[in-house]
Amino acid sequence: MTTISPEVTIGELVAERPSRSRIFEQLGIDYCCGGKKPLSEVCAKKGLDPAMILERLEREAEALLDTGPTPAQMTLSQLAVHIESTHHAYLRNELPRLAKMAQRVAKVHGDKDQRLLMLSATFGVFMHELESHMAKEGHVLFPAIRALEAAETLPSLPFGSVANPIHCMEAEHDGAGEALERMRSLTDGYTPPEWACNTYRALLDGLHELELDMHQHVHKENNVLFPRAKEREMQLTAF
Numbered sequence: 681m682t683t684i685s686p687e688v689t690i691g692e693l694v695a696e697r698p699s700r701s702r703i704f705e706q707l708g709i710d711y712c713c714g715g716k717k718p719l720s721e722v723c724a725k726k727g728l729d730p731a732m733i734l735e736r737l738e739r740e741a742e743a744l745l746d747t748g749p750t751p752a753q754m755t756l757s758q759l760a761v762h763i764e765s766t767h768h769a770y771l772r773n774e775l776p777r778l779a780k781m782a783q784r785v786a787k788v789h790g791d792k793d794q795r796l797l798m799l800s801a802t803f804g805v806f807m808h809e810l811e812s813h814m815a816k817e818g819h820v821l822f823p824a825i826r827a828l829e830a831a832e833t834l835p836s837l838p839f840g841s842v843a844n845p846i847h848c849m850e851a852e853h854d855g856a857g858e859a860l861e862r863m864r865s866l867t868d869g870y871t872p873p874e875w876a877c878n879t880y881r882a883l884l885d886g887l888h889e890l891e892l893d894m895h896q897h898v899h900k901e902n903n904v905l906f907p908r909a910k911e912r913e914m915q916l917t918a919f
């Protein structure tokens with residue numbers, strides 16, 4: 681069993697063993713957009729004991745054995761394909777479905793709870809921004825990352841350094857994270873009121889699942905794909 685230092689970042693901990701994300705989800709610790717922070721700093725802020733978390737990570741490590749290659753073990757091209765075929769494909773199906781449900785619930789129950797109108801509006805903007813974000817990754821950034829991996833000398837990219845679009849994508853991830861937090865708070869943590877109909881309940885279920893998927897998705901990009909792409913560019917620059 682390896683001994684984990686409290687100075688390791690949350691993102692590194694999840695990159696090394698993805699199933700640890702479940703423990704961080706349960707503790708309300710942000711491991712995707714906030715993944716660059718060391719465990720010790722996050723614990724101090726949340727009033728948690730790092731020794732307790734380290735013990736839990738080590739104790740549960742055996743029970744949460746990950747199967748298949750982790751994102752950190754994939755090549756950059758494999759990881760980009762994996763992100764597109766799982767997380768982007770999931771969002772393309774799920775976003776329009778949830779948008780329709782949010783509109784319907786807002787229309788039928790908005791007079792009873794005005795927050796449902798805000799929820800539907802927030803979701804609409806979130807969906808629109810995320811669709812444009814995925815198009816930029818799929819058509820511009822991921823092909824550039826594949827080119828960096830395949831190249832033997834530094835390729836000329838239309839946007840200069842790969843760090844430029846990565847910086848934009850990370851800022852957009854922060855925006856998406858804020859929208860998800862807003863939706864969580866507008867729905868009291870995805871808790872349906874007693875009078876909620878089935879569509880309302882299914883919407884909250886779907887939103888909760890979306891939040892979990894987005895955390896995984898953003899973690900794989902912010903903490904694995906992007907740093908490794910920048911590292912690859914640095915290696916090629918050194919030649």
Ligand SMILES: [Fe+2]
Binds near residue numbers: 767768817901
């Ligand atoms: Fe993505």
Ligand SMILES: [Fe+2]
Binds near residue numbers: 813853
């Ligand atoms: Fe992204």
